[in-house]
Amino acid sequence: xxxxxxxxxxxxxxxxxxxxxxxxxxxxxxxxxxxxxxxxxxxxxxxxxxxxxxxxxxxxxxxxxxxxxxxxxxxxxxxxxxxxxxxxxxxxxxxxxxxxxxxxxxxxxxxxxxxxxxxxxxxxxxxxxxxxxxxxxxxxxxxxxxxxxxxxxxxxxxxxxxxxxxxxxxxxxxxxxx
Amino acid sequence: xxxxxxxxxxxxxxxxxxxxxxxxxxxxxxxxxxxxxxxxxxxxxxxxxxxxxxxxxxxxxxxxxxxxxxxxxxxxxxxxxxxxxxxxxxxxxxxxxxxxxxxxxxxxxxxxxxxxxxxx
Numbered sequence: 283x284x285x286x287x288x289x290x291x292x293x294x295x296x297x298x299x300x301x302x303x304x305x306x307x308x309x310x311x312x313x314x315x316x317x318x319x320x321x322x323x324x325x326x327x328x329x330x331x332x333x334x335x336x337x338x339x340x341x342x343x344x345x346x347x348x349x350x351x352x353x354x355x356x357x358x359x360x361x362x363x364x365x366x367x368x369x370x371x372x373x374x375x376x377x378x379x380x381x382x383x384x385x386x387x388x389x390x391x392x393x394x395x396x397x398x399x400x401x402x403x404x405x406x407x408x409x410x411x412x413x414x415x416x417x418x419x420x421x422x423x424x425x426x427x428x429x430x431x432x433x434x435x436x437x438x439x440x441x442x443x444x445x446x447x448x449x450x451x452x453x454x455x456x457x458x459x460x
Numbered sequence: 461x462x463x464x465x466x467x468x469x470x471x472x473x474x475x476x477x478x479x480x481x482x483x484x485x486x487x488x489x490x491x492x493x494x495x496x497x498x499x500x501x502x503x504x505x506x507x508x509x510x511x512x513x514x515x516x517x518x519x520x521x522x523x524x525x526x527x528x529x530x531x532x533x534x535x536x537x538x539x540x541x542x543x544x545x546x547x548x549x550x551x552x553x554x555x556x557x558x559x560x561x562x563x564x565x566x567x568x569x570x571x572x573x574x575x576x577x578x579x580x
Contacts, residue, residue, distance in 0.1 A: 284466075287469065287470075288469060291469050291470070291472075291473040294473060294477060295473060295476050295477060295480075298476070298477045298480045298481070298500055299480060301480075301484070301496060301500065302480050302481075302483060302484045302488070302497070302500075307490055307492050307493060310493060310496060311492075311496065314496050314499070314500075317500070317503075318503065321503050321506075321507065324470075324473075324507065325506070325507070325510050328470070328510045328511055328513075328514040328533075329514055329515075329518060329519065329520045329533045330510045330513065330514075330520070330533070330538045330541070331520055332520075332538055332542060333506065333510055333538050333541050333542060333545070336542055336545050336546075337503065337506070337545060340545050340546065340548075340549050341499070341503060341545070341549075344549055345499060345549055345552055348549075348552060348553055348556050349492065349495070349496065349552075349556065351556075352492055352556045352559055352560055353492060355560050355563070356492070356559065356560060356563040356569055357563070357568075357569060359489075359490055359569075359570070366487070366488065368487075369483075369486070369487035372483055372486040372487035373483065373487070375486065376479040376480075376482050376483040376486070377479070379479055379482065380475055380476065380479040383475040383478070383479075384472070384475055387464060387468045387471055387472060387475075388464060388468075390468060390471055390512075392467035392468060393467060393468060393469060393470045393471070393511050393514060393516075394514050394515055394516030394517075395515075395516070396515050396516065396517075396518075396531060398512070398515075400512050400513060400534050400536075400537070401513065401515050401531075401533065401534045406536065407534040407535070407536060410535060410536065411521060411523055411530075411532050411535070412523075414523065415523060415525050421522055421523060421524060421525055422521070422522045423521040423522070423523060423532070423535040424521055424535045424538045424539055424542070426535075427535055427536065427539045428539050428542060428543075432539065435543060436543065439543050439546055439547060442546075442547050442550050443546060443550050445550075446550030446551070446553050446554050447550075447553075449554045449557070450553050450554055450557035453554070453557040453558055453560075453561050454557050454560060454561060
């Protein structure tokens, strides 16, 4: 488990850096697809199969498709450089942010620690895990919370998708009308 | 240091990928690559949530109807991440539609060229 996880983490980091550095947008999109797949495997390895499936379908599938459609309708940058020019000021700002976040790492519980507050606090996580079947009749607690306890949120999410669809149609209206 | 990376590997990955996405959003001259950077940033945050819910030796939060079993991973971060993934793809779709429209109006996706064109 440990070594598979480390390998996947390195794969994800390498593909993320390659996505950032490649100047050709098509190449960046293809590498981003590989990155999404690595991320989906990592979620599954961390025992979140629902999230892994959604990421594989939406991150590696739908997002990649949307990006490819966009560059089919627009342009790819021309020129013979394959690597982006590095922006030192942006690199410094992002490096500083990484250091700040990195300093918080010792304060976080270890990955998989069963005594971490988020998993051991019975009033919240424990309640959903023990009561969800009795209260909703669903064995999968993730589905129970998504569709029953927080069904109103999921309704809001559907509204967001609808609004995004309308917004995309409005923005591209010339194409729709002609 | 090595011990810290070995136990907090998912959080370290989260920090690195997140700043990579941020760097793309700031420094990349191409608008499509900025949107890809936004997606990198998002999925890194999802990794943070999923890793925080993980329990070593646990099982996914599918509890049999008679109860028992376990230990289980916490289902709550998974739920918020599922919602966020769908909202994220909606955001990406609108951003890309705007990019296609910008290209039709101005004929370029390069940030500095766009700035020159719109300043006139």
